[in-house]
Amino acid sequence: MDQVHLMNVFVAVGEEESFAAAARRLDLSPAAITRAVSALEEQLGVKLLLRTTRNVRMTEAGRRYMDDSRNILASIVEANEAAAGVNSAPKGNLSVTASVLFGKAFVMPCIVRFLEMYPEVDVSAYFLDRVVNLVDEGMDVAVRIGHLPDSSLKALRVGQVRRVLCASPEYLAKHGVPQHPADLLRHTIIAASGISPRVEWKFGAVDDPTMVRMRPRLMVTSNDSAIDAAIGGLGICRLLSYQIATELGEGRLKIILAEYEEAPWPVHVMHRESKFGSSKVRNFIDMLVQHLRAHPHLSMPMGVSRSEIMN
Structure with missing residues (x-):
């Protein structure tokens, strides 16, 4: 059988995890799907799929062959498009x-x-x-x-981009500006996308970092929420520089401890x-x-x- 056809059938079976679903997807009979997979396994001399009455699972060799087959089939499609002039538009x-x-x-x-x-x-x-x-x-x-x-x-x-600490001018005027990462322990901390009640922030060079472990007063699951809380004057948060570029430009947030930042x-x-x-x-x-x-x-x-x- 044609090698490309066998790969197409195998990929369909692997993605659908079903011979019957692959047959419907390719508009072929279940028997034709079974013959194609058997022919491919015989040609390669390895078992690609483990079949039971309820499901189909790939072997380790099958998973590797699935990845390679996808890449080969994608390259064939792209090569055909290039030759046919589809790439012009x-x-x-x-x-x-x-x-x-x-x-x-x-x-x-x-x-x-x-x-x-x-x-x-x-x-x-x-x-x-x-x-x-x-x-x-x-x-x-x-x-x-x-x-x-x-x-x-x-x-x-x-x-x-840089990983920066920031707070609102109002918060810093009221609570003071930290001069060292250890000073953060005396401040209100806002943490974004955390799942642990404790947060450890790293500062400085990769070969000699300073680690500070804190318990945030506010833990949120989105950076937007952390930004809003910082603008509102609640405390200090750590974000990527591009995420607060507008707020920095408008003066609603200020960067602190810039000299202790990690490498960009x-x-x-x-x-x-x-x-x-x-x-x-x-x-x-x-x-x-x-x-x-x-x-x-x-x-x-x-x-x-x-x-x-x-x-």
């Missing part, structure tokens, strides 16, 4: 992911402009405060903040590595990279005026 669905506040502030304006330029493209934007696996969840492009693990994904560095965190645009890049992905990445590298809040190093920092 971006079209189809593009999936993009970023964290919530970053996506809203930086990625969404680029998406809107991209859709205006290319009427045959649709975009699915997933702004989530968790790490989205591009391969497993079928994403085309992601923006990641922080140091990256080793990966087969392509990564383009577009800037950096890099920002990358990531996409799945492919020999043939589809037009929609290439064009969107080009636009997004240019947009982010030109943004003052992501510049390397990120500039903050002295009026925004209280010592």
Whole structure:
């Protein structure tokens, strides 16, 4: 049987976890699905699936072969599109992911402009405060903040952000400005996205950090809520610099203890590595990279005026 057909059938069975569901998805008979999987296993000389009367599970070899098959099938589609000239005009669905506040502030304006330029493209934007696996969840492009693990994904560095402490001018005028991280123990602390009643913040160089453990007075699950509480004068919170850029510019928040900050965190645009890049992905990445590298809040190093920092 044709190798590409066998891979398609195997991927469908693995994703559906059912021979019958894969048959419906591919508009084939259950018998044809069974023959294809058996032929593939015989050809490879390994067991890919474990079948019971109730379900289908992949073996370890099957999981590895599933990942490889997905990549091969995607490359075939992209190569066919390139040869057919489809890449001359971006079209189809593009999936993009970023964290919530970053996506809203930086990625969404680029998406809107991209859709205006290319009427045959649709975009699915997933702004989530968790790490989205591009391969497993079928994403085309992601923006990641922080140091990256080793990966087969392509990564383009577009800037950096700082992890900063901030509070409102009213709070600092009333309670004083901390001069050292240890002074935070005498202040009201707001912590975002925490699950433990205790929070440990790290300051300074990687090889000689200062650790301060505190019990926050307010623990919230969103950065928006932490920002609102800090603006309201409740206490001190720790956020990424881009998240409070507007509030800093308007004077509603001030950065403190800037001299004790960790090294800045890099920002990358990531996409799945492919020999043939589809037009929609290439064009969107080009636009997004240019947009982010030109943004003052992501510049390397990120500039903050002295009026925004209280010592």
